[in-house]
Amino acid sequence: MTALTFVEFSAPYLIFLGDSADPLDAKTGLGIAHWRRERCLAQLRLPGCAADAGLPDMTVSQAAEAGARTFIVGVAPIGGRIPTSWIALLQTALGAGLDLVAGLHVRLSSIPALVEAAAERGRRLVDVRVPPADLPVASGRKRTGRRLLTVGTDCAVGKKYTALAIEQEMRRRGWNADFRATGQTGIMIAGSGIPIDAVISDFIAGAAEQLSPDNSPDHWDVIEGQGALTHPGYAGVTLGLLHGSQPDAFVVCHELGRESVGGWPDFRLPDVAQLIAVTKTMGALTNPAIRCVGVAINSASAGAEARRHFREEMQDRLGLPCVDPVIDGTGALVDYLERTL
């Protein structure tokens, strides 16, 4: 892809789901199995684990024998620390010849026992929160190929899910498309990417340029958005990602019923039409042809009636398709994109 020391790792995987009684703790592992089943060989669950990715259960040595190349920590340990009991398991995985991948606050490379075991067997410790060290400042040069970016009215409104679902829909239609990950969970799902919020601020747009390099004219990069242009904490990240991505098209993601920024109750969410306008204004700098191709909502807590009403409003007021990707899929978005190419 590039000469950069990108986060990147090899399939097939043994997905470690831990021992938590709450399956949500294993959402990264479940996400990898959902979106990248073809890269998953097996799962490893400890006693008490409530999560099930629907993969064959294997021990480390069974998985290594069956050809697994990477052991992925697909669970967030309770309290954020790696339990001592896991260290032995991770050493075993390295000893069996697997690379280790994790997206924890505690870096794998900060644990001497793992560094030593990895060095002994020539295996890699991949911390997906750590960005490449050699990122350039953005050039602004227009790249070949096509790009779609998911943007949001807030954090945690479905930008990653929507991008993955659009990639899946494009591929289903035989399009040449790749999801590009910008956050830790996305990177673990995709097997590569750049944790954009961990990049030094001078290099945000430059990192985004590296993430979706020149490609064939009919190729689509479907880029996972971060933050929101109207977010009081993270808008700088969002703008750099927008500029470096140079998207031809964007989809606005929104959680139905949410009215203020999550964690910032004094900040009202922007109206979708407002967010479209500001995204076009700012995005036009690096791609004057930028356009909105639809709205993706998370309507889980709002219900069917609110969803129907909101969809009609988007259609009538903005002339844009609106879907809940979990319920409706993203076909209507890709249809609209195709019609307006």
Next chain:
Amino acid sequence: MTALTFVEFSAPYLIFLGDSADPLDAKTGLGIAHWRRERCLAQLRLPGCAADAGLPDMTVSQAAEAGARTFIVGVAPIGGRIPTSWIALLQTALGAGLDLVAGLHVRLSSIPALVEAAAERGRRLVDVRVPPADLPVASGRKRTGRRLLTVGTDCAVGKKYTALAIEQEMRRRGWNADFRATGQTGIMIAGSGIPIDAVISDFIAGAAEQLSPDNSPDHWDVIEGQGALTHPGYAGVTLGLLHGSQPDAFVVCHELGRESVGGWPDFRLPDVAQLIAVTKTMGALTNPAIRCVGVAINSASAGAEARRHFREEMQDRLGLPCVDPVIDGTGALVDYLERTL
């Protein structure tokens, strides 16, 4: 100011101007002597040095005896490296009880001989390019006191100079005002600050919030801007700084005659009116009362006639005062600010 490990250092200074035949190499040292003469005790020049800050020449031991507390490397070594001959001098300064301050690409703390000498005498090595490690995400909470931010149509158009000149003009009028530095040269001039472009991208706005904390209602923070909202490489930094600064007022800085982004010839500079509009739109998120109070131009290369013409255009078209701070001072900007309070 805050409990953070802010870059901050103590006066009076011995300013080291090096040995370069080009006085521009010593512009940081000259800038400190120009804007903060009251904090400067003396200068130290090696044979061949073409720069003169107009301070008494002293050796390290003379300056130490006279009460100097900090040795500032006010010159960029040719080629970016610290010449071996300087190391002995820096060791001498530490040995004489002075702290060392530099803004070089090579960190002082990466030179073992200096680390050792500093430890022996209990002195500090201050690398102004290194941001605090403990920055928070921005809260978005409105702070007390007033803030003015300089924004630009590009990098290197006079944002730092304009902010320093406005601080000076405010203080001349007896206002309670402080320049807030966001880049290495500004930090060396101010004696404190945060190198905003070196901050991890999640914390840009948070860093800007720390830089201008709550203050008395009549106090003005005059904040040094960075980059440009329309810069293809650095706009993310600019937006985070805008959001975290929550400016009540901003001044647009522009180099007369410059038509494209420096180093990005394919990107035309925005029109001043356009930049004002986008700054107000984006800045309103954290301060809905944001307004433009004037335009500061660098007209050195454009000449007097072009300057007169541009000033009239700004006045007639936008109703805003326009000055070249070097030629006209910033009185007209502060007048306008005061009239529109």
